[in-house]
Amino acid sequence: MQILLTIYSILLGLVIGSFLNVCIYRYQTKEPISRGRSHCPKCNHTLSWYELIPLFSWIGLRGKCKSCHQPISIQYPIVESITAICFLLIYLKFGITFDTLIYFIFASILIMAAVIDLQTMIIPDRTHIICILCGILLLILHPTQLLDKAIGAIIVCIPLLIIAYATKGMGYGDVKLMGAAGFVLGWQNILFAMMLGSITASVIGIITTRIKKISLKTEMPLGPHLIFGILFCLLYGNQLINWYLTSFF
Structure with missing residues (x-):
């Protein structure tokens, strides 16, 4: 059970990290977060499901868009990995508690803010x-x-x-x-x-x-x-x- 919850916390972190990347990008482009499918920011190619798997899609595509072959920012796997690591460490420290869920939210918003601040001040x-x-x-x-x-x-x-x-x-x-x-x-x-x-x-x-x-x-x-x-x-x-x-x- 402990191993399964540990794996789940990592996978949840990867998924949330992928969502944070969307938030970071759309905050700067002023696109609504809840509208429209994810797309390549350079050629506007709509991403298929297998291009949206956190971390593994970036590795599988070798860091390039399938359509235009332009480089995909290293920001994407970094944010996903950092979020997964934070979720894992939070779970290991606080266990299965409501505190853990709150700290997941707290860490997520801070990671997003850090990247936005790096890019926009x-x-x-x-x-x-x-x-x-x-x-x-x-x-x-x-x-x-x-x-x-x-x-x-x-x-x-x-x-x-x-x-x-x-x-x-x-x-x-x-x-x-x-x-x-x-x-x-x-x-x-x-x-x-x-x-x-x-x-x-x-x-x-x-x-x-x-x-x-x-x-x-x-x-x-x-x-x-x-x-x-x-x-x-x-x-x-x-x-x-x-x-x-x-x-x-």
Whole structure:
């Protein structure tokens, strides 16, 4: 049974990842998500069922459209694989619970937002709304966590809001993202996520500027790094915080 549920979580992640790719593409083209069959963005070829199998179709087609033979973005298998890995890790940590279903939704919307931010420098407002709804559902299941989540929503959000307003160097989407995610994770984990996201952004930013030989002042999206920190802390934050507290205090 455990093996079957593990496989199911991976397959579910692949399917949801495929849907996220559709959402990412249609968000930018302004196409309705619920209308029209999936098609090649270059030749408009309507995809057959065997071209829509998550991950395996991309591998089978060797990363090219069957009709026009133009390359299919590597984004598609990457998003599907990342979603499947996240679903697997969430299931292994939280088991068969309502929390798991909520965290599936939470992780999915964050993965979608990370890719959109990479491509457009925008984090859609629906990201924050869905994250807050996830937090509300978790509060219904765990009402004693209200104070922790309330503090989590403001402890990073307010300082970031001041920084964004004063420096104009940070988007308000990042501020809203951390406020909404803090409402889900609680104050300790959102602080850890902020620290981790800032470190990865700094390291990757320095490496990118060296490789591409661009200015350190070049605008880069912060959202994907923050989202990495959020998802990492969702899975391992409490464990690492408890280890730190018991080891050094």
